[in-house]
Amino acid sequence: MATLSTNPVSARAHTNIALIKYWGKRDEELIIPYTSSLSLTLDHFYTDTTVQFKSNLSEDQILIDGQQPTEKSFQRVHQFLGLIRKQAGFEMPAVVQSVNHVPTAAGLASSASAFAALAAAGSKAAGLQLSPTALSRLARRGSGSACRSIFGGFAEWQRGEDDLSSYARPLFQEKLTDIRVIALTVARGPKSISSRQGMKLSVDTSPYYPAWVKTCQADLERLKVAIDQNDFSQFGRISELNAMRMHALTLSADPDFTYFNSQTLTIMNLVKQLRHNGVACYYTIDAGPNVKVLCQQSAVAKIAATFSKVLGEKNVIVTKPGPGVQYL
Numbered sequence: 613m614a615t616l617s618t619n620p621v622s623a624r625a626h627t628n629i630a631l632i633k634y635w636g637k638r639d640e641e642l643i644i645p646y647t648s649s650l651s652l653t654l655d656h657f658y659t660d661t662t663v664q665f666k667s668n669l670s671e672d673q674i675l676i677d678g679q680q681p682t683e684k685s686f687q688r689v690h691q692f693l694g695l696i697r698k699q700a701g702f703e704m705p706a707v708v709q710s711v712n713h714v715p716t717a718a719g720l721a722s723s724a725s726a727f728a729a730l731a732a733a734g735s736k737a738a739g740l741q742l743s744p745t746a747l748s749r750l751a752r753r754g755s756g757s758a759c760r761s762i763f764g765g766f767a768e769w770q771r772g773e774d775d776l777s778s779y780a781r782p783l784f785q786e787k788l789t790d791i792r793v794i795a796l797t798v799a800r801g802p803k804s805i806s807s808r809q810g811m812k813l814s815v816d817t818s819p820y821y822p823a824w825v826k827t828c829q830a831d832l833e834r835l836k837v838a839i840d841q842n843d844f845s846q847f848g849r850i851s852e853l854n855a856m857r858m859h860a861l862t863l864s865a866d867p868d869f870t871y872f873n874s875q876t877l878t879i880m881n882l883v884k885q886l887r888h889n890g891v892a893c894y895y896t897i898d899a900g901p902n903v904k905v906l907c908q909q910s911a912v913a914k915i916a917a918t919f920s921k922v923l924g925e926k927n928v929i930v931t932k933p934g935p936g937v938q939y940l
């Protein structure tokens with residue numbers, strides 16, 4: 613039986629950007645992916661979450677950014693707390709307060725930092741002492757990408773075969789440390805089709821899905837070699853390629869859909885132009901229209917100036933590798 617913490621426990625987790633994307637679940641309940649993925653945890657965007665289990669409550673009390681969540685969000689957090697309660701062997705409700713320092717407009721998944729922080733704070737508050745691997749497995753159950761946010765720097769989510777073998781691990785902590793990710797905001801507001809729905813539609817209907825599974829593994833191996841060799845241009849090239857291969861799954865789904873808008877395409881072309889003019893930069897795009905530019909510190913000023921002119925300074929956020937989950 614776990615020893616409950618009588619005090620609230622707070623944890624901070626940073627969000628991550630996938631360079632080799634996770635796009636499709638083999639097991640939807642356990643969140644086991646079809647492919648392994650590789651990400652970089654970012655310093656600028658994070659979630660702080662405080663959890664306290666209390667016997668005198670009748671049900672979970674959840675506040676996200678100071679507000680009551682929607683019924684759907686409440687249920688997602690409530691179910692996740694259920695996993696922690698099951699592991700700890702008690703039924704007590706919890707008070708959860710979560711604050712996102714992730715501008716939703718920047719198009720970075722806050723679910724990764726949110727569930728990594730909730731896993732860390734919740735498990736410790738429940739008296740569980742989880743290893744980083746066990747914490748990564750737990751975070752995965754909230755949102756797949758959250759398993760990578762347990763770790764700082766580069767992290768690889770090894771797809772595994774079941775609940776026990778599917779988790780992330782840190783790698784190459786001393787490599788490509790001058791890497792920078794410039795988050796460009798081209799659109800605000802919630803996306804029309806969630807990652808969860810989008811990846812399911814891709815798995816179920818894209819005839820290219822089996823090819824994705826095959827090429828993704830090869831992309832991952834090549835990216836690891838590039839990072840190990842501190843080879844930025846190869847690193848950027850493979851990341852960009854893998855992102856476009858993921859987006860090809862949306863265009864080839866039935867019905868087809870895309871996360872790009874016209875500005876996304878404009879930015880992609882601008883990145884290519886910069887590259888053509890000798891500035892080493894590449895793009896990656898997640899399940900939304902915003903673009904993240906991958907570059908090295910030496911190129912930040914030039915790239916940030918170029919995009920500030922197009923999008924305005926507030927829509928250009930420079931971020932660097934960030935730490936793993938920590939208790940506050």
Ligand code: 2P0
Nearest residue numbers: 630633634755756757807808898899
């Ligand atoms: C990734 N994305 O690897 C990919 C690339 C978006 C595009 O992981 O259903 O919120 O909660 O496991 O983790 C976003 O998906 O999905 C995501 P669920 P999640 O970062």
